[in-house]
Amino acid sequence: MKQPSALATLIDALRALPGVGPKSAQRIAYHLMQHDRPGADKLGKALLNATSNLKHCLRCNTFTEAEICETCLDEQRDTSLLCVVETPADQVMLEQTLTYKGLYFVLMGRLSPLDGIGPKEIHFDRLVKRATDGAVREVVLATNFTNEGEATAHYIAQALKSRGLTVSRLARGVPVGGELEYVDAGTIARAMLDRRSV
């Protein structure tokens, strides 16, 4: 017995979702087709819209629908401060603390040699170019306080200090081993205010 091809194709395509194997792909497909077709339709359109329209900001590397994102275009921002984060989620968390009015660079990852993620994958050359534009005075490293995030911060700090920039790191108000995305805004706010030169 064959599944109808529209169903087989959907089950196969669902495996693009992280952590979804053949059995859960089948369950998700049945669930959507049986109980939530409007949701499936909305999700299908959202996926195609996102893959067509989302690109990376030419300045800060975050997701944007324009060439340059709204944050980078915001003239109220302090162009002498550049905060380096791993992901757009981290950037959102920092913005919510209302403690930072500079600009950002989003690595879209962290150094992880065992996974083949090196300086190229975190857009290190673009970061150096961005940080040495003449306007930036201080680079605030806000990578996660995990082993990989710390190693990434250390690597970037060495490279940027050797180019004469002031480099700081969020204070260790963030628990060791913690990921920014899951820390409360108050803790991140204090860590931002207590950031220290490295």
Added chain:
Amino acid sequence: MKQPSALATLIDALRALPGVGPKSAQRIAYHLMQHDRPGADKLGKALLNATSNLKHCLRCNTFTEAEICETCLDEQRDTSLLCVVETPADQVMLEQTLTYKGLYFVLMGRLSPLDGIGPKEIHFDRLVKRATDGAVREVVLATNFTNEGEATAHYIAQALKSRGLTVSRLARGVPVGGELEYVDAGTIARAMLDRRSV
């Protein structure tokens, strides 16, 4: 700071997936946009194709792209046997055992009064009509051996026996509490061969 609307819409739409909350929706969206745009595109198209083209077989209620599914149209099938299963996944498992050559009715669920799933939701009236077409002699109940699956089998058995049909149940080769989808084909094969009148 606002997320770009294509991204915000995607994160919101991903919550249609079972078990996906705001944080995991965000992670999935970032993952797809950063690491697997071809997969996201394929999934988007598969979802729209499935919602447009998948319907329920008018005879057996399983998913199909035609009015009547291929299994129901298969002239090699024994029309005197009708096997009742909860889901298309269970039907696929039974087919893999090669022990059954009759037809099917797919409930697309199981009775679960506490969740508001009653006879209407499992298409009970259509099942009765299908089972009393004059060709069907025996109805094989292959709902899961969970509490809800057993209650569903019991409910259907009472109704169909009162209409003069022979009703059987897969033998208890299937472990109590087990779900067909996760049982090996050999066990299901023995249970099919040992099915008993109820």
